[in-house]
Amino acid sequence: MTGTPRERARAQTMGEIVRIGREHLAVHGAAALSLRAVARDLGVVSSAVYRYVKNRDELLTLLLVSGYDEIGDAVDAAVAAAPEDDPRAQFLALGRAVRTWALAEPATYALLFGSPVPGYAAPDERTSVPGTRVPTAMLRLCAGALAAGRLTLPDKSEEISPALAEGLQGIRDQLGIDLPDEALTRGVLVWTSLFGRVSFEVFGQFGPDAFGDPAALFELHLAALADELGLDERS
Structure with a gap:
């Protein structure tokens, strides 16, 4: 992976958010996706995950593109x-x-x-x-x-x-x-x-x-x- 350490860390976190989001998608369905639940499984407070993904719609878009x-x-x-x-x-x-x-x-x-x-x-x-x-x-x-x-x-x-x-x-x-x-x-x-x-x-x-x-x-x-x-x- 190229880029600065900060960029690599951000890309890794975004990858984890997408991975967890897909796991939640399989268990709960798209309508029930929750950024708070993703943050909990990521091991961070919900305010931290909003620095990467601003809302549920943004998460859905990431999952679509992925x-x-x-x-x-x-x-x-x-x-x-x-x-x-x-x-x-x-x-x-x-x-x-x-x-x-x-x-x-x-x-x-x-x-x-x-x-x-x-x-x-x-x-x-x-x-x-x-x-x-x-x-x-x-x-x-x-x-x-x-x-x-x-x-x-x-x-x-x-x-x-x-x-x-x-x-x-x-x-x-x-x-x-x-x-x-x-x-x-x-x-x-x-x-x-x-x-x-x-x-x-x-x-x-x-x-x-x-x-x-x-x-x-x-x-x-x-x-x-x-x-x-x-x-x-x-x-």
């Missing part, structure tokens, strides 16, 4: 470990990394992708970039696949509204990618479908037996999503 970065790091590592010349394998690795992380961190996953916390609004300027790391990775993967001739586009593109066309252009400009409208709209569909599928499993919506083999079911669903994206099988 969670988004953690799942983003897991996805990036999985994609990097997949064959560089096989975009479909990279997408499958991405999907598996999302599911693996979500099942290992259900409480943090619920904070990121579950019901909103009453009275809390995540600040866009701090959460939008880390919060879109996974779909960004997927769309950049698709752009690379298209450039390599490994992404099949629909035979006929559907007409879209001017407002949607402007929104899709905003995605291109923000991410610096070159994907046609039909690829972007399918990308949004697959992104939301992937997280919806994972959410059903994390939140127990498949029932107590989860169809007997939820991992095998996920692989079938993931392959279908790769097909929907238009990612070709390696020949």
Whole structure:
């Protein structure tokens, strides 16, 4: 860790606050998070912890950014470990990394992708970039696949509204990618479908037996999503 001793000590304390906050999140839920309780487990008086985190909303924001970065790091590592010349394998690795992380961190996953916390609004300027790391990775993967001739586009593109066309252009400009409208709209569909599928499993919506083999079911669903994206099988 770089920086002055004071900066290193502050970073270490902030890391401990996030760690304890995530433990409390798992036990008590987001709505019941308390800085006083975090301070107690940290071993300091409540006034001391306010020097690092000013209120509960700030703690929630820290937990959001930490969670988004953690799942983003897991996805990036999985994609990097997949064959560089096989975009479909990279997408499958991405999907598996999302599911693996979500099942290992259900409480943090619920904070990121579950019901909103009453009275809390995540600040866009701090959460939008880390919060879109996974779909960004997927769309950049698709752009690379298209450039390599490994992404099949629909035979006929559907007409879209001017407002949607402007929104899709905003995605291109923000991410610096070159994907046609039909690829972007399918990308949004697959992104939301992937997280919806994972959410059903994390939140127990498949029932107590989860169809007997939820991992095998996920692989079938993931392959279908790769097909929907238009990612070709390696020949």
